[in-house]
Amino acid sequence: MTESDDIGGVRHGVVHGFEAIVVETPAATAAVSLFAGQILSFVPAGHEEVLWVSPLVAAPPTPIRGGIPVCWPYFAREGQSDDVPSHGYARTARWALTGSRASENGDTQLELVPEGLDHLDLTVHMTVQVGATLTQGLHTHNPTPDPITMTEAFHNYFRVSDVDEVQVDGLDGLDYIDKFDDMATRTQRGNWSLPKDSGRSDRIYPDAGGTYRIVDPGLRRNVEVTSRGGRSAVVWNPGEAAASGMADVGSHWRDFVCVEAANAGPNRVEVPAGSDHSLWQTISVAPLG
Numbered sequence: 001m002t003e004s005d006d007i008g009g010v011r012h013g014v015v016h017g018f019e020a021i022v023v024e025t026p027a028a029t030a031a032v033s034l035f036a037g038q039i040l041s042f043v044p045a046g047h048e049e050v051l052w053v054s055p056l057v058a059a060p061p062t063p064i065r066g067g068i069p070v071c072w073p074y075f076a077r078e079g080q081s082d083d084v085p086s087h088g089y090a091r092t093a094r095w096a097l098t099g100s101r102a103s104e105n106g107d108t109q110l111e112l113v114p115e116g117l118d119h120l121d122l123t124v125h126m127t128v129q130v131g132a133t134l135t136q137g138l139h140t141h142n143p144t145p146d147p148i149t150m151t152e153a154f155h156n157y158f159r160v161s162d163v164d165e166v167q168v169d170g171l172d173g174l175d176y177i178d179k180f181d182d183m184a185t186r187t188q189r190g191n192w193s194l195p196k197d198s199g200r201s202d203r204i205y206p207d208a209g210g211t212y213r214i215v216d217p218g219l220r221r222n223v224e225v226t227s228r229g230g231r232s233a234v235v236w237n238p239g240e241a242a243a244s245g246m247a248d249v250g251s252h253w254r255d256f257v258c259v260e261a262a263n264a265g266p267n268r269v270e271v272p273a274g275s276d277h278s279l280w281q282t283i284s285v286a287p288l289g
């Protein structure tokens with residue numbers, strides 16, 4: 001998509017203090033920050049805000065705490081030296097809107113590219129489709145003559161009633177790498193809930209099934225994430241003690257859980273020379289029955 005059709009419902013605005021592309025369709029509203037290409041808001045018609053953005057969010061170039069950070073071309077500092085920014089360069093780049101169009105079903109599609117990342121070997125662009133569901137695609141191209149290995153994530157911050165009261169299903173029986181326990185491998189038994197003993201979670205679930213559901217009795221809704229091209233799930237909340245040392249979380253740690261669609265840990269992606277790779281996710285909301 002290199003052309004912009006002249007469609008209604010797409011405008012520039014300021015959301016949470018960030019210059020953003022605001023999308024309004026009959027089925028939903030959404031906003032994408034041009035700093036970081038980060039989706040900051042998704043509100044399907046008849047529902048409340050799905051995403052959490054910290055009320056203590058800092059100004060650029062500090063990464064935005066909340067919404068959907070795009071971690072690219074690596075997750076955390078995996079496979080990198082210690083002196084690189086956490087979660088890659090895309091989440092502190094300025095992004096440009098390169099296309100917008102209406103699809104046949106009334107959804108609005110955006111295409112965005114990060115600027116100033118020409119020093120990287122890989123290139124990337126992102127598609128965002130706003131409708132009753134939110135679909136996001138991160139498309140990596142390797143223009144070099146050699147294969148390149150990468151990791152990545154959609155680092156979704158979901159707004160919840162109380163992280164202590166929600167569960168995440170779709171993970172039962174999976175092994176996970178516990179980043180809060182020296183990368184120990186353990187097995188998930190039943191749904192995820194915030195561990196009562198440690199009060200925090202930083203888990204990579206490799207080879208996960210691709211469908212994860214946040215069950216939130218307090219907000220009386222399920223939020224479902226389905227991923228294609230993303231073999232890992234990550235579930236993160238720093239818990240009270242660590243959050244108190246984070247300027248942009250603090251006392252608000254209960255208000256979100258990150259359930260991320262990723263390729264991380266052992267699920268590195270090798271992009272062959274001259275080839276492409278896409279990470280997709282779709283987010284949907286349903287009332288709790």
Ligand SMILES: O=P(O)(O)OC[C@H]1O[C@H](O)[C@H](O)[C@@H](O)[C@@H]1O
Pocket residue numbers: 063076086087179202203234235236258
């Ligand atoms: O503080 P950030 O760089 O935004 O990272 C926040 C978190 O992201 C992921 O979930 C990682 O697994 C965590 O280890 C990390 O703490």
